Amino acid sequence: MTDASREAIANLEARLVALGAEIAACRACPRLVAWREEAAAHPPARFRGERYWARPVPGFGDPAARILLLGLAPAKDGGNRTGRVFTGDRSGDFLFAALHRRGLASQPTSTRPRDGLELRGAYVAAAVRCAPPGNQPRPDERDRCAPYLDRELAALPALRVVVALGAFAWDAALRAAASIRGPLPRPLPRFAHGAEAAAGPFVLIGTYHPSQQNTFTGRLTPAMLDAVLARALAIAEADRT
Numbered sequence: 001m002t003d004a005s006r007e008a009i010a011n012l013e014a015r016l017v018a019l020g021a022e023i024a025a026c027r028a029c030p031r032l033v034a035w036r037e038e039a040a041a042h043p044p045a046r047f048r049g050e051r052y053w054a055r056p057v058p059g060f061g062d063p064a065a066r067i068l069l070l071g072l073a074p075a076k077d078g079g080n081r082t083g084r085v086f087t088g089d090r091s092g093d094f095l096f097a098a099l100h101r102r103g104l105a106s107q108p109t110s111t112r113p114r115d116g117l118e119l120r121g122a123y124v125a126a127a128v129r130c131a132p133p134g135n136q137p138r139p140d141e142r143d144r145c146a147p148y149l150d151r152e153l154a155a156l157p158a159l160r161v162v163v164a165l166g167a168f169a170w171d172a173a174l175r176a177a178a179s180i181r182g183p184l185p186r187p188l189p190r191f192a193h194g195a196e197a198a199a200g201p202f203v204l205i206g207t208y209h210p211s212q213q214n215t216f217t218g219r220l221t222p223a224m225l226d227a228v229l230a231r232a233l234a235i236a237e238a239d240r241t
């Protein structure tokens, strides 16, 4: 890597760190602020005694990422506890194992920040940055949080593919793409597992969310997620040439 490339990456990292700090300080949604703090005050027995993050959770990963994995929101006792999205819950276990199999993560597990995990060519974020009751943000909360995703996308100049983990993330990615490149064609492309759509400067790919509800029932298998990630990599690489 040249000195100029190193400097460019350092600048991107600094921009993402500054944005992350801004996100983590946000208290714009009273219902979600109350919920994330309530979760910290009354953790389940297995996490009793742990100090919860209990703040908004920014995205993380490689500043030179070509692929973004976009989820719905941090889990109440996952990202809301550890401070890193998809970290410390079963959904994250499933996702990071898949990213590792495809060479996008340095290790197959993710338990806490600074656990050695590095993403390679990938970035992970959630459409809404605070854990919502029942994993269901309200439309006003979704819209209030959307500019953070817009700004994160703008801070990742190499990004080419967005993998939407579920229908909520699919819709959020479409809205973010429209904010960058103007109105999208109508009718809007519909979410399905394996669906693909042009979304502004990105290719959007859908996959079922790696929630326990989907992975324990076999609705989403490791092979299915592997195939989606292989397709994302193929698009990202083809675009590079």
Ligand code: SF4
Pocket (backbone or CB within 6 Å): 023, 026, 027, 028, 029, 032, 033, 056, 128, 129, 130, 141, 144, 145
């Ligand atoms: S959901 Fe987003 S906008 Fe609302 S408080 Fe959390 S970070 Fe702020």
